[in-house]
Amino acid sequence: MHFSLIWTEFFGMDLKNQKMLQNHIIFQKVKEKNVFSQQIIVVNRVKHMLKNQKNTKLKLKMIRYFQKIIKKIIKNKKKVFAASNIAACYIKEKLPLVKKCYVVGMSGICEELQNYGIEYIWSNDIHSKNKLMSPDEFNNLELDKEVGAVVVGIDYELNYFKMACASSYIQQGCYFIATNEDKYIMVGDKKMPGGGTIVNAIATATDQKPIVTGKPNPFVIQLLCEQHNIDRSKALMIGDNLETDIQLGQNAGLDTFLVLTGVTNLDKLKHNYDNQLVIPNYYADTA
Structure with a gap:
């Protein structure tokens, strides 16, 4: 047995x-x-x-x-179902009205969205420079009205500008999608910040809980x-x-x-x- x-x-x-x-x-x-x-x-x-x-x-x-x-x-x-694949599939099946996403994460998320016919704005393409942002700049951010969801995963090039833009989209009514909420990744005997740390930062800024498409x-x-x-x-x-x-x-x-x-x-x-x-x-x- x-x-x-x-x-x-x-x-x-x-x-x-x-x-x-x-x-x-x-x-x-x-x-x-x-x-x-x-x-x-x-x-x-x-x-x-x-x-x-x-x-x-x-x-x-x-x-x-x-x-x-x-x-x-x-x-x-x-x-093989990666977290990015699951997120894209979830949006396609559960949120069919979402045609475009703002992505805070690595390129794999963008590739999976594209595979499912979903357009995207990759934060690395427009917000990769770690420049300063004033309250006025945040208030006057130009948002793409076609974006219906913000997808957040692990981002090794995260900066304040990306988080500010993501939080602004979410506060405008976009869905908040998280690929995972992993607090950390074990590297040897050290804990390396995981995707969940980024998700929680944006959740704190927006006072909203994400839809976690990955585990659990x-x-x-x-x-x-x-x-x-x-x-x-x-x-x-x-x-x-x-x-x-x-x-x-x-x-x-x-x-x-x-x-x-x-x-x-x-x-x-x-x-x-x-x-x-x-x-x-x-x-x-x-x-």
């Missing part, structure tokens, strides 16, 4: 910070009692096989299976199930973030699997368990 986790038909994976095939993984099921004690399966990277572990052939078979899945996913772009919005799971005829009872959401990945899985009615290789550590998982907050069905600890 435990192996149904491994041989599930579909994996929803957040690959951003995962190291599933780089370290040996201990699969553990979250139970009401003794939540962190039951070891179910041990998987090892081929180069770092633990000498005293049994069922080596099974472990090798499982590793190769994971490798094949990831290679197939990367090769088949139709099965179940829209992407709905999209996947419809396009690829996926049975949710045979699907598993894998990720490293309790508030986004695991919450998404729960919102979409999927089993969930947390890996402690990114933003969540064991202390955070224990805290959530003790306080009856978001916890996964399974988790993996690494050595």
Whole structure:
């Protein structure tokens, strides 16, 4: 019964910070009692096989299976849903009256909007210079009346002018779309500001909450199930973030699997368990 986790038909994976095939993984099921004690399966990277572990052939078979899945996913772009793709698809399907967007983010968002036939103004094209803005300049900003939504994602060239323009559009009635609300990205042992920091800055300036099209919005799971005829009872959401990945899985009615290789550590998982907050069905600890 435990192996149904491994041989599930579909994996929803957040690959951003995962190291599933780089370290040996201990699969553990979250139970009401003794939540962190039951070891179910041990998987090892081929180069770092633990000498005293049994069922080596099974472990090798499982590793190769994971490798094949990831290679197939990367090769088949139709099965890869990036945050920018989800945002563009959401606008196309849920906000059909929006024909043009103002984009604060990287070029990938613009490319996806274009793929869905949605026009855009990229903030980098007109507001890339980090020039000063006075209150008068803000008050007299010339806005494109055709813009119906502001799309915000991670922007490594963010400046005040972009945020001011985005907030002005939103205050004029444009939809406020966020590709994600990631607070940070783990880079080594440091936390690098994520897209959520930009989203929250604009939300604070406008006093409005965004429509978050990415995790934990179940829209992407709905999209996947419809396009690829996926049975949710045979699907598993894998990720490293309790508030986004695991919450998404729960919102979409999927089993969930947390890996402690990114933003969540064991202390955070224990805290959530003790306080009856978001916890996964399974988790993996690494050595």
